[in-house]
Amino acid sequence: MLSELYPYAWTNYLDISCVLLRLLGLFLLAPAFNHRSIPAVIKIVLAFSLSLALYPVVRPYLTPFPNDFYEIIALAVRESLIGFFLGFSIHIAVESIHTAAQFIGFQMGFGVGGLMDPQMQSSVTVLVPLYGWVVLMLFFVLNLHHELIYLFVQSFRITKGIEGSFLSHGELMRLIVAMFGELFVTAVRMAAPFTLLALTSNLAVGVLNRLIPQMNVMLFSFPITILLGLIVFYLVAPELIDFIENIMTGSGEKTLAILRAL
Numbered sequence: 532m533l534s535e536l537y538p539y540a541w542t543n544y545l546d547i548s549c550v551l552l553r554l555l556g557l558f559l560l561a562p563a564f565n566h567r568s569i570p571a572v573i574k575i576v577l578a579f580s581l582s583l584a585l586y587p588v589v590r591p592y593l594t595p596f597p598n599d600f601y602e603i604i605a606l607a608v609r610e611s612l613i614g615f616f617l618g619f620s621i622h623i624a625v626e627s628i629h630t631a632a633q634f635i636g637f638q639m640g641f642g643v644g645g646l647m648d649p650q651m652q653s654s655v656t657v658l659v660p661l662y663g664w665v666v667l668m669l670f671f672v673l674n675l676h677h678e679l680i681y682l683f684v685q686s687f688r689i690t691k692g693i694e695g696s697f698l699s700h701g702e703l704m705r706l707i708v709a710m711f712g713e714l715f716v717t718a719v720r721m722a723a724p725f726t727l728l729a730l731t732s733n734l735a736v737g738v739l740n741r742l743i744p745q746m747n748v749m750l751f752s753f754p755i756t757i758l759l760g761l762i763v764f765y766l767v768a769p770e771l772i773d774f775i776e777n778i779m780t781g782s783g784e785k786t787l788a789i790l791r792a793l
Contacts, residue, residue: 552611553683554683556612556613557683558574558578559614559618562621562667565622589687594606594691619786619789621782621783623711624779624782627717627778628778630718631662634721639757641657665775669772669779673776675780682783686790703789728756728763732756
């Protein structure tokens with residue numbers, strides 16, 4: 532029984548490199564797996580272990596390993612790109628949440644006190660790391676890492692026998708452009724309550740500044756805006772988490788749409 536799952540001949544394991552390369556491409560963008568705090572050696576060992584574990588499941592959908600050198604290179608590039616696109620939609624969903632956190636931070640007045648985020652390698656507001664950890668927590672609490680592995684297995688069935696020219700498909704390019712557009716739409720929707728709060732606060736400060744010109748109202752506007760922002764953040768936190776959950780769970784359908792467009 533074991534020999535049926537794992538043949539004894541080592542030549543039968545050449546095509547396992549397809550599984551490994553696709554996993555490495557997935558780890559470039561998949562949440563949690565692409566975190567910079569995880570050493571590269573650990574990622575490679577994890578990818579190799581998962582490749583061995585999933586090999587008996589995906590073996591019926593693997594293409595025969597080519598003998599020509601150029602075909603081997605084309606196969607490696609194709610599998611890496613498929614893994615890359617597999618994690619692309621989930622990465623876009625996470626980036627939309629980070630962009631919303633950046634918008635909210637600016638609206639609350641945290642724009643002047645930026646942080647250097649080691650994960651994103653850029654200056655961000657203090658809310659971006661907070662939202663990042665919330666997304667990472669929901670990713671494991673909702674078992675989305677299991678869903679991601681399931682989609683990875685399904686990708687071999689969906690993409691079996693595809694040609695190497697899948698990058699020229701118009702439907703794939705249309706989906707990618709639509710996802711980038713949806714990134715900003717999602718960010719604006721998440722930041723909408725805080726944008727309304729900032730507009731109302733600035734309007735009230737402007738009115739007070741006209742009514743009491745002797746008082747430097749602008750000096751007190753920044754702590755007031757931050758305080759009101761934290762209050763609104765506390766009040767809308769349950770709905771905000773539900774919204775993030777819907778974004779994360781809906782990314783699986785977009786992943787399947789990308790795979791079918793390859």
